[in-house]
Amino acid sequence: MHYDLDALIVGAGFGGVYLLHQLRKEGLRAKIVEAGNGLGGVWNSNSYPGARSDTPIPTYSLNIPEVYQTWTWNERYPGEQEFKAYFRHLDNVLGMSKDVVYGEKVIKATFDAAIDGWQIRTDRGTTFTARFFCPCLGFASKNYTPDWPGIKDVYKGLIVHPNQWPSTGVDMKGKKVAVVGTGATGVQVAQEAARDSAQLTCFVRTPNLSWPMCQEKIDPEQYEKDRPLLEYQLGTKRFTTVGGFLYEETERVLADDTPEEREVRLEEAYKIGGYYLFFCAYINVLGDQEGNDALYAFWRRKTHERMTDKKKAEILAPLKPPHPFAGKRPSLEQDYYEQMDKPHVTLVDVVNNPITHLTSNAIVTADGVAYEADIIVLATGYDAITGGLRNIEITGLDGLTLEEKWKDSTTSYLGLATSGFPNMFYVYGPLSPTAYASGPAVVESQAHWIMDTIKKMRDQNATRIDATTKAELEWREKIETIHAYTLRDKIESSWYLGTNIPGKRREVLCYSGGLPMYRKEIFDAIKPDWKGFTLKTTDSN
Structure with missing residues (x-):
């Protein structure tokens, strides 16, 4: 099966669902590839006893009137069963599933400079061509399992x-x-x-x-x-x-x-x-x-x-x-x-x-x-924040892979785009407020930025957008500077810093300047003028 799209989203959690909703409202052709069997991301996969949000409602829900006007929560901190019901309700109201490919994992995404778009493939052979590639993987999509002797071949329980x-x-x-x-x-x-x-x-x-x-x-x-x-x-x-x-x-x-x-x-x-x-x-x-x-x-x-x-x-x-x-x-x-x-x-x-x-x-x-x-x-955590993106073979300009790009340092501009990987926008990932703010508030901010960017590109007949290396390095420096102002700088080991995974380097992975400042940063970068981006238009072809 092959699909020609305007945008391909990976992941049907809060971020992916909200972004798909916004893309569809603009009349764009978009789909989600979701490895699981339903909407909800981690809330669809998490069924362990005690699984529960640490963010109270209504904070931890999406700003979609058709959904919140017809849904009533039962607990201040909902558990996984209530979240599964919430996403079923959302699906019933919005009909999301008709644009979701379930039970498949994106394993390869390659930027095609000839068409200024992405060629994407899943583990079951489904392929996509899309102008925009939008990984919405969340920060905890790749499990970490220790390699203790005997864990695979000796223990019988x-x-x-x-x-x-x-x-x-x-x-x-x-x-x-x-x-x-x-x-x-x-x-x-x-x-x-x-x-x-x-x-x-x-x-x-x-x-x-x-x-x-x-x-x-x-x-x-x-x-x-x-x-x-x-x-x-x-x-x-x-x-x-x-x-x-x-x-x-x-x-x-x-x-x-x-x-x-x-x-x-x-x-x-x-x-x-x-x-x-x-x-x-x-x-x-x-x-x-x-x-x-x-x-x-x-x-x-x-x-x-x-x-x-x-x-x-x-x-x-x-x-x-x-x-x-x-x-x-x-x-x-x-x-x-x-x-x-x-x-x-x-x-x-x-x-x-x-x-x-x-x-x-x-x-x-x-x-x-x-x-x-x-x-x-094994509550041993996740290869958090970067693990999900690095789990996909993502190739940008000149054959550069994301794994190679991030070999020595995780770099990004605005926590949304990576230089050398045009037309790729991710949400709730590295170098954004991911770990330090409520998930829905972060992903909605980022989804609206993505929509504003796509619409502005369309108005300017632009087919390609790419962050500059200079802007990316300045963003990395800004994040490290803000981090150093807090006591977090004294922490040696944390998934916030990547050090919960043996062999993973220690580096600041989240923006800690607060959501209002972050929103100002990202929207100022595209309004009224582009800042830190290069664009290719049909006029320059």
Whole structure:
């Protein structure tokens, strides 16, 4: 099967779905290639126990009136089942699936200079010719699996990565379960596994500095009363805040308060839960080491108060901070520390006692102890932000591949385009606010930029657009400069920096200047004049 298109999108998550909707509204021929069997991206593939958003609704939803006017959420922080239902509703309303090729992966995309377009192929042989190539892969589309000896050919139990959790579920009742990893996914899985398993062993490298979620049900009557506000909240308000949330942001910083005042404010934020702490209690908690240390001390005390096993508490909330508080995105937990405190739960510090190999029924650490497990959950994360793009063989001008281009440094202009790869726009990827802002607010901003760019090219009879190397290098420098102003610069290991993957170089991968500043940067680059781009028009052919 072959398709001739104006645009080919890869991925049917929030970004891909929203971009397809905008392209169709302009009358452009567009399709999505989606590896899964439905819309939703990670929310379609994530079926592991505890899978849940850490962004409250309605922030974490798309600004499509036909959809939000006919949909009511059930929980403040929806789980994977509710997101699957949301995307089914979206599909029913918009008829997206007729323009989605399911069950196929794009494996090769090559820019064809003769036609100023892309030739694209999937793993099942479907081909596409498209003027624009738009990877909307998200930041977590490539799983990371450790290569411990015995993992492939010795261990006889079940090994499962959360992103590949069977839709039919995994029965953990009465089983010996091991969870490796303490990122957001590891926290969510462990929190649930502790309820059902006979024995749970959690392997901890860097403890997650988790903050209370404070989940709550949505009152449908109140939601209906508030529905008229959605147009403003989703269409305007989100884009005025640093993280794309709907909080009323404060200008107060930690250093503004006395210790007594800070204690009162932090107690309130702890009871409210969610990311209220980082936007309403205080802003820029990563701007001051002394204030950040005080915040960590408060959190550590609250965590220890919730646990009776002080040895476990010290592993999960050590005296010395493992990194600046919020330097890595804190997971939002419901009763994680109470669950980890249970006597059938064992915590293993793999920094001082790393995993060496697997036997037929156990994980073995450096001290020779074998931790038996019927089920091993590899919450070991993803080759985040760049992994999905590099997983496709993408070839630009003069035969240059993206893998070759990014061999020594990940470069991009505006977190949207890469020099030498004309007419390729990606969303929610490297060198944009990807990890530091609400996903829908970021991808909608980027999708509208892509649409404005395409329309302006059409008005100017342009067939090709390419970022300049100079603009790309200046953008890289700007991102590194902003990053250096925060305590994130002191973090050695994080998926934000690529260092969660062995052998992957350490580099800043996200724009941390906030969503309003980012939006100004990207739209100023195309209005009123092009900045940092070269164009080819039909007049110059």
